[in-house]
Amino acid sequence: xxxxxGINRLNVEPQNHRYNExxxxxxxxxxxxxxxxxxxxxxxxxDLAINSSGVYLRNSPxxxxxxxxxxxxxxxxxxxxxxxxxxxxxxxxxxxxxxxIINIYDKTKRDQLLKEIHSLYHANCPSVVSFYGAYLKDGxxxxxxxxxxxxxxxxxxxxxxxxxxxxxxxxxFQILWALAYLKIENRVxxxxxxxxxxxxxxxxxKLSDFGISKDLKYSVACCKTFIGTLKxxxxxxxxxxxxxxxxxxxxxxxxxxxxxxxxxxxxTPPSTSYIERVQAVMDNPSPPLPHVVRVPQSSGSSTLKxxxxxxxxxxxxxxxxxxxxxxxxxxxxxxxxWMKQYSINxxxxxxxxxxxxxxxx
Numbered sequence: 001x002x003x004x005x006g007i008n009r010l011n012v013e014p015q016n017h018r019y020n021e022x023x024x025x026x027x028x029x030x031x032x033x034x035x036x037x038x039x040x041x042x043x044x045x046x047d048l049a050i051n052s053s054g055v056y057l058r059n060s061p062x063x064x065x066x067x068x069x070x071x072x073x074x075x076x077x078x079x080x081x082x083x084x085x086x087x088x089x090x091x092x093x094x095x096x097x098x099x100x101i102i103n104i105y106d107k108t109k110r111d112q113l114l115k116e117i118h119s120l121y122h123a124n125c126p127s128v129v130s131f132y133g134a135y136l137k138d139g140x141x142x143x144x145x146x147x148x149x150x151x152x153x154x155x156x157x158x159x160x161x162x163x164x165x166x167x168x169x170x171x172x173f174q175i176l177w178a179l180a181y182l183k184i185e186n187r188v189x190x191x192x193x194x195x196x197x198x199x200x201x202x203x204x205x206k207l208s209d210f211g212i213s214k215d216l217k218y219s220v221a222c223c224k225t226f227i228g229t230l231k232x233x234x235x236x237x238x239x240x241x242x243x244x245x246x247x248x249x250x251x252x253x254x255x256x257x258x259x260x261x262x263x264x265x266x267x268t269p270p271s272t273s274y275i276e277r278v279q280a281v282m283d284n285p286s287p288p289l290p291h292v293v294r295v296p297q298s299s300g301s302s303t304l305k306x307x308x309x310x311x312x313x314x315x316x317x318x319x320x321x322x323x324x325x326x327x328x329x330x331x332x333x334x335x336x337x338w339m340k341q342y343s344i345n346x347x348x349x350x351x352x353x354x355x356x357x358x359x360x361x
Contacts (some may be wrong), residue, residue, distance in 0.1 A: 003236050011303055018193065025167065029360045036188070041136060042136070042223065043104065043136055043141065043263070045088030045111075045114050047059070048114060048117060048118065050117075050134050050135065050136050050141060051135070051136055052068070052134055052136050052137060053065055053066065053067055053131060053135060054066050054134070054135060055117060055121075055134040057118075057121055058084070060121070060122070062122065064089075064121075064131070064132065064133030064134065065133065066132065066133035066134070066135050066144060067135075068135055068137050068142070069086050070090055070091050070092050071090055071091070071097065071099070071144070072088060072089050072091055073086050073087075073088045073094070073099065074087040074088055074089065075087050076088065077098070077151075079230070083100065083101060083102040083103070083106070083109050083113075084101050085098055085099065085100050085101070086098070086099045086101065086336045087099075087147060088144075088147075090132075090144075091353050095132070096147040096149075097132060097144045097145065097146075097147050098144075098145045098146065098147045098148070099142050099143070099144055099145075100113065100116075100142070100143050100145060101140050101141070101142045102140060102141055103140055104136075104139055104140060104141050105138065105139070110141065111340065113140075113141055113143060113211060115210065115211055116143065116209070117131070117134055117143060119210035120145075120210060121131040123185075125177070125178055125181040126133070126174075126177070126204070126206075126347050127175065127177040127181070127204075127205065127206055127207060127347070128178050128181065128206060128207050128208075128344060129145050129146045129148070129183075129198060129206045129207065129208040130145065130146035131143070131144075131145060131146075132144040132146070134150055137325075144168070145208070146206070148198035148199060148200045148204070148206060148208075149151070149200050149201050150198070150199035150201055150358070151198065151199070151202050152194060152195045152197060152199070153171070153194035153195070153197040153198075153199065153205075153255070153259060154193075154194035154195040156161060156194075156199060156259075157194060157258065157259060157262060160258065160361065161262045161295055161296050162260060162261060162262040162295045162307065163188045163259045163260065163357075164357060165260065165309060165310060165313055166342050166353060166357070167353060167356075167357035168256065168259055168260055169313070169338055169339060169341070169342050169344055169353075170203075170205075170344050170349070170350040170351075170353035170354045170357075171197075171199070171259075171350075171354055172252070172256060173203045173318075173334065173339055173344045173347075173350040174204070174205040174206070174347065174350050174351070174354075175192075175197060175205060175207060175252060175255075175349075176252075176330045176331075176333050177287070177334065177347060178206070178207040178333050179192075179207075179245070179249070179330035180329075180330040180331040180334060182207075182245070183245045183329065183330060183331070184250075187210075188243075188244065188245055188247065188248060189207065189210065189248050190247070191209060191211075191229055191232075191251075192207075192232060192251035192252055192255060193229050193231070193232045193251065193255065194255055194258060194259070195209075196208050196209040197255070199354070201355075201358060202351065202355055203350075203351040203352060203353070203354035203355030203356075203357075203358060204351055204354075205350075205351075205354060229278060230274075230278070231254070231264065231266070231277075232251040232254050232255070233247075233251070233281070234246075234250035234251065234324070235250075235281060235282060235285040235324075236324045238281060238282065239282075241324075243324070245329060246324065246327040246328075246329060247324075248330075249320050249327055249328065249330060249333070250320060250321055251325055252320055252323070253317050253319075253320025254287075255322040256289075256316075256317050256320065257289055257317060260289065260293075260307075260309065260313075261290075261293045261295065262290075262295055262296075263305075265269035265287035266280045266281055266284070266287065268280055285321070285323070286318070286322060287321060288314070288317070288318060288323045289309055289313065289314045289317040289318070290309070291308065291314070292306050292307065292308045292309070293306070293307050293309075293311065294306055294307075295307050297306055310338070310341065312336070312337045312338040312341050313338050315336075315338070316333070316336050316337075316338040319333065319336070320333070
């Protein structure tokens with residue numbers, strides 16, 4: 001299987017549009033809003049400009065124009081300290097959207113959102129959430145993303161308790177496809193966790209939330225920033241050592257363990273200190289998937305049943321959480337026997353397998 005042949009880069013013809021080149025002049029990001037001579041405000045960050053009707057990337061033939069008047073906002077589906085995510089619909093096309101809205105004056109959230117726009121602007125991968133545009137309105141930056149009606153894997157685990165092995169293999173294939181694509185693009189996600197993996201009723205599984213991702217200059221480059229969610233950080237990241245693409249693979253291994261068993265492999269009491277949580281990972285950096293676990297018969301049930309995991313699955317997880325030197329990259333894991341065991345050889349087969357699992361729920 002050739003990943004490069006399977007993931008085609010976009011070939012977009014320039015659109016007929018006008019935008020003011022002065023929007024890209026060297027103003028400080030913290031200047032926030034400013035007029036662009038067209039009676040509208042523009043927010044500028046480097047080569048990115050956002051106004052009330054769209055987002056523009058300098059020297060890019062691709063533009064995203066989005067009129068807020070064409071969008072009807074619905075329910076809030078997520079909320080943070082200075083941000084929220086709303087379900088919405090783009091009326092002219094009937095497209096359902098997820099609107100991520102942040103207060104422009106929250107610098108941390110703002111910078112993460114703008115980094116996400118950069119990450120998704122030219123993304124062309126079926127396993128990465130689609131970007132439909134962004135706009136400026138009422139002191140907020142809003143980005144419009146693909147709406148995934150199944151929510152996150154975090155929600156799925158809470159609802160069903162655990163995910164059957166065949167369906168999980170198909171989900172993991174799609175996540176690996178996204179990670180292999182990111183490596184081609186020289187990008188490390190750095191925050192792989194169940195809440196950042198989305199699913200829809202058609203069986204598609206997609207990676208989201210690129211707010212702390214990192215661009216590397218070349219395919220063998222490394223980074224050293226301590227950022228992300230501690231529970232899913234690889235040992236080398238916790239040690240503040242250099243790390244690269246396979247740190248995302250370690251996090252994926254932890255996600256698989258959690259999805260398969262319904263529990264996090266390093267369970268500690270809620271009162272556990274930060275240092276103790278870190279020590280739990282460092283004392284057992286490669287948590288093995290057990291041969292068998294006892295899980296509830298159904299969500300909320302007190303009746304337990306035994307689940308056996310195949311040798312191929314246990315080997316796959318072991319390769320994900322192996323030492324940094326031995327850990328396998330995404331494009332190799334796509335051809336692992338665990339995938340072949342369930343005839344998951346391409347995205348289409350993976351999506352169909354997940355869709356079948358959903359239909360049986």
